[in-house]
Amino acid sequence: MNTPIAIIGSGMAGLSAAHALTAAGLCVQLFDKSRGSGGRMASKRSEVGDLDLGAQYFTARDRHFVDIVQQWQENGWLAEWKPALYQSHGGQLSLSPDTQLRFIGVPRMSALTRNLLGELPATFACRITEVFRGEQHWHLVDATGQSHGPFSKVIVAVPAPQAAALLSAAPKLAASVASVAMEPVWAVALGFDKALDTPVEGCFVQDSPLDWLARNRSKPGRASRPDTWVLHATSAWSRQHIDLAPEAVIEQLRCAFAELIGCAVPEADFSLAHRWLYARPAHAHQWSALADADLGLYVCGDWCLSGRVEGAWLSGQEAARRLLEHREHNS
Numbered sequence: 534m535n536t537p538i539a540i541i542g543s544g545m546a547g548l549s550a551a552h553a554l555t556a557a558g559l560c561v562q563l564f565d566k567s568r569g570s571g572g573r574m575a576s577k578r579s580e581v582g583d584l585d586l587g588a589q590y591f592t593a594r595d596r597h598f599v600d601i602v603q604q605w606q607e608n609g610w611l612a613e614w615k616p617a618l619y620q621s622h623g624g625q626l627s628l629s630p631d632t633q634l635r636f637i638g639v640p641r642m643s644a645l646t647r648n649l650l651g652e653l654p655a656t657f658a659c660r661i662t663e664v665f666r667g668e669q670h671w672h673l674v675d676a677t678g679q680s681h682g683p684f685s686k687v688i689v690a691v692p693a694p695q696a697a698a699l700l701s702a703a704p705k706l707a708a709s710v711a712s713v714a715m716e717p718v719w720a721v722a723l724g725f726d727k728a729l730d731t732p733v734e735g736c737f738v739q740d741s742p743l744d745w746l747a748r749n750r751s752k753p754g755r756a757s758r759p760d761t762w763v764l765h766a767t768s769a770w771s772r773q774h775i776d777l778a779p780e781a782v783i784e785q786l787r788c789a790f791a792e793l794i795g796c797a798v799p800e801a802d803f804s805l806a807h808r809w810l811y812a813r814p815a816h817a818h819q820w821s822a823l824a825d826a827d828l829g830l831y832v833c834g835d836w837c838l839s840g841r842v843e844g845a846w847l848s849g850q851e852a853a854r855r856l857l858e859h860r861e862h863n864s
């Protein structure tokens with residue numbers, strides 16, 4: 534049997550690499566520090582239903598990604614989201630329809646990555662802290678000190694600041710990855726027993742602590758009651774308020790929401806806040822994926838490209854392609 538390939542991170546990039554490698558007949562083993570797959574495409578189960586706190590939707594522009602998105606849609610894992618879209622500039626709210634196709638996992642964003650995970654071998658609640666190479670093979674050590682291996686190659690598919698810490702075996706690679714800054718985002722969910730009196734279902738926001746807001750019930754497959762909303766702060770606001778208590782974040786973003794939405798906003802009947810420390814890369818890159826192919830160490834993630842779901846998928850594909858290419862040349 535093949536010595537398996539370790540993939541650290543079961544977000545879109547890690548799952549994309551896993552699919553490309555298993556399609557080529559190789560064995561993979563995924564590891565994730567969370568209890569499930571999906572990473573920043575996660576959805577939170579709550580008393581008011583599932584809430585997509587990270588990625589809100591995604592677009593498909595690359596033709597390979599367009600093709601796979603179509604397959605996922607045919608499998609019933611995705612739906613198109615057609616919200617009544619608004620924009621807010623300087624406090625002025627206006628309708629902002631466009632023709633962009635936007636996709637979401639159904640019945641929650643994380644359903645897509647759960648479907649992609651399928652039966653792939655994966656170890657969850659396992660934070661990898663060390664990646665080292667023995668004489669012939671790679672081994673991983675987790676936060677409890679347990680070691681995992683042997684593996685023929687390793688793909689690190691986690692946000693850049695977390696990846697850099699795992700790359701001490703390849704100092705040049707580690708230095709490139711460590712140069713990538715990622716920005717935080719505070720996300721807040723609000724639930725109202727009595728629906729808000731507004732036609733807004735999604736809104737791109739400028740000149741506010743908020744960057745984006747979405748109304749859950751406008752998304753296919755979501756509960757219609759209570760009326761729940763997800764608000765994202767800008768990265769600048771999130772950085773400035775990084776250590777603010779969640780209750781204070783909720784109140785400040787609720788006030789910003791009330792100022793722009795153009796209808797009465799009562800106290801929320803439900804609220805929660807989630808802090809994404811590494812939400813998006815500070816700058817876009819055109820790296821696709823990074824590697825020390827002779828060592829057998831590969832790095833991928835949205836931050837190698839656009840900082841979007843599409844970029845994460847493309848980056849995972851590229852890491853797998855480079856691994857397979859190197860393997861072929863050396864066989």
Ligand SMILES: Cc1cc2nc3c(=O)[nH]c(=O)nc-3n(C[C@H](O)[C@H](O)[C@H](O)COP(=O)(O)OP(=O)(O)OC[C@H]3O[C@@H](n4cnc5c(N)ncnc54)[C@H](O)[C@@H]3O)c2cc1C
Pocket residue numbers: 541542543544545546547564565566567570571572573574586587588589590591592659660661662690691692695718720765809811812813833834835836840841842843845
């Ligand atoms: C608030 C927010 C809103 C967003 N909105 C959009 C949007 O509307 N549209 C869009 O296209 N994109 C959006 N994005 C970006 C999108 O979510 C990401 O581009 C994409 O999900 C990244 O996938 P990834 O696999 O590269 O990384 P991740 O999803 O971060 O996956 C990395 C995985 O690695 C795991 N991990 C990390 N360190 C370790 C370790 N040491 N050991 C084991 N496991 C580890 C994590 O638990 C995680 O599951 C948004 C992101 C956020 C945070």
Ligand SMILES: NC(=O)C1=CC=CN([C@@H]2O[C@H](COP(=O)(O)OP(=O)(O)OC[C@H]3O[C@@H](n4cnc5c(N)ncnc54)[C@H](OP(=O)(O)O)[C@@H]3O)[C@@H](O)[C@H]2O)C1
Pocket residue numbers: 590591592618619620629630631633718737738744745765812813840841
């Ligand atoms: N919050 C986070 O941490 C994020 C991390 C990574 C990505 N984030 C957001 O994801 C969205 C995905 O971008 P894309 O796939 O390119 O989607 P688009 O819908 O095309 O949006 C891109 C960008 O364009 C502006 N925009 C698009 N449509 C409209 C419209 N109808 N009216 C007004 N503006 C529109 C908008 O940019 P602004 O700078 O104007 O707000 C969109 O952001 C994308 O939203 C990322 O921010 C979040």
